[in-house]
Amino acid sequence: MAHAPAALVIIAYRDASDSIGYTRLWLATGSVDAARAAVATRIGVMGALSGCAVTGYSITWSTHLSDTPAPGPQLVSTAGIFIWQTAVADAYAVTYIPGINAAMLDATDPAGLAINTQKLEVINYIAVLRDGAFVNPFEYDITALENAFVQFEP
Amino acid sequence: MPLVNRPAVVTFTLVDASGSRSQSTANLIGGILLTDARTAAQTLATAVEAASDCTVESYAITFPTVETQPAAPALNSRVEKKGRIQFRTSAGKVYTFTVPGIVNSVILASGQIDEDQALITGMTLALLASPWSDSNGATLDQVIGAYERFDSTSKGQLPSNRRAD
Numbered sequence: 001m002a003h004a005p006a007a008l009v010i011i012a013y014r015d016a017s018d019s020i021g022y023t024r025l026w027l028a029t030g031s032v033d034a035a036r037a038a039v040a041t042r043i044g045v046m047g048a049l050s051g052c053a054v055t056g057y058s059i060t061w062s063t064h065l066s067d068t069p070a071p072g073p074q075l076v077s078t079a080g081i082f083i084w085q086t087a088v089a090d091a092y093a094v095t096y097i098p099g100i101n102a103a104m105l106d107a108t109d110p111a112g113l114a115i116n117t118q119k120l121e122v123i124n125y126i127a128v129l130r131d132g133a134f135v136n137p138f139e140y141d142i143t144a145l146e147n148a149f150v151q152f153e154p
Numbered sequence: 155m156p157l158v159n160r161p162a163v164v165t166f167t168l169v170d171a172s173g174s175r176s177q178s179t180a181n182l183i184g185g186i187l188l189t190d191a192r193t194a195a196q197t198l199a200t201a202v203e204a205a206s207d208c209t210v211e212s213y214a215i216t217f218p219t220v221e222t223q224p225a226a227p228a229l230n231s232r233v234e235k236k237g238r239i240q241f242r243t244s245a246g247k248v249y250t251f252t253v254p255g256i257v258n259s260v261i262l263a264s265g266q267i268d269e270d271q272a273l274i275t276g277m278t279l280a281l282l283a284s285p286w287s288d289s290n291g292a293t294l295d296q297v298i299g300a301y302e303r304f305d306s307t308s309k310g311q312l313p314s315n316r317r318a319d
Contacts, residue, residue, distance in 0.1 A: 005289075014227055014233075015232050016228065021233025025281075031188065032187065042277070049237065051230075051256075052228070052231045055220070057218075059217045060214050061215050063192065063213055064212045074206070080206075095180055098170075125202065132183065139183065
């Protein structure tokens with residue numbers, strides 16, 4: 001794998017017509033705290049340079065993977081959808097696996113729609129999502145798989 | 155101006171045999187270090203690739219921060235009106251820093267940005283210092299130009315209330 005040498009900072013602005021514009025900057029640092037501190041000390045000045053209102057920013061570190069296997073026959077439009085329970089009742093998380101391998105699908109009636117949660121690859125995927133590092137967008141811990149099935153997108 | 159950090163998001167880009175690409179995202183627990191986020195992302199990438207016919211070619215870990223009480227934008231401000239400041243990098247390349255809706259007070263009659271104006275000097279001095287860089291990690295060494303530029307307005311940027319009453 002190859003980590004990009006710099007993190008991308010995108011600062012978002014909104015103008016009087018509600019249009020959104022962006023400033024893109026690069027930071028050569030591997031620390032989230034250092035990156036946030038660098039942006040925080042500059043965002044006031046950037047806001048003063050613009051008549052628009054700053055609405056937020058993001059900092060992104062990218063990694064390119066090499067020596068990856070050649071793709072199989074399934075296309076990205078056939079996606080496995082996983083719906084997760086979280087630590088908060090009635091709050092869920094959703095994840096996708098584009099191009100899910102046909103061997104991951106349940107052969108029981110109706111065949112080819114549900115994902116077979118007894119497949120080793122699916123068990124491993126579930127275990128990774130539940131290991132504590134991953135949450136839903138509201139930061140609720142992912143606790144258990146609720147349902148998993150295939151969706152076809154054109 | 156309360157800025158609130160949101161949970162980090164890892165976005166995987168997968169490619170299939172036809173060359174089409176799709177993304178898969180997952181949210182990471184708050185306060186996670188970059189090294190831990192990369193480890194978690196790599197582990198999940200391996201698990202996704204094992205269950206998919208597609209190849210995971212890259213992933214991006216984004217730490218978003220939102221302004222929960224943004225100020226009102228100035229009257230007649232427009233993101234299409236750009237201030238552009240160009241820098242020469244230590245690799246000899248050019249990096250351009252853009253400010254949407256640049257204020258008139260820093261613009262000279264010719265359209266050049268006044269590099270001696272206090273707001274501009276404060277910004278350029280900051281960007282000439284660590285850790286700011288270009289996309290390849292090269293330092294920004296010298297300001298080589300600063301000017302006003304207008305981008306064309308896209309359909310989505312037209313005023314939402316432009317229809318006649």
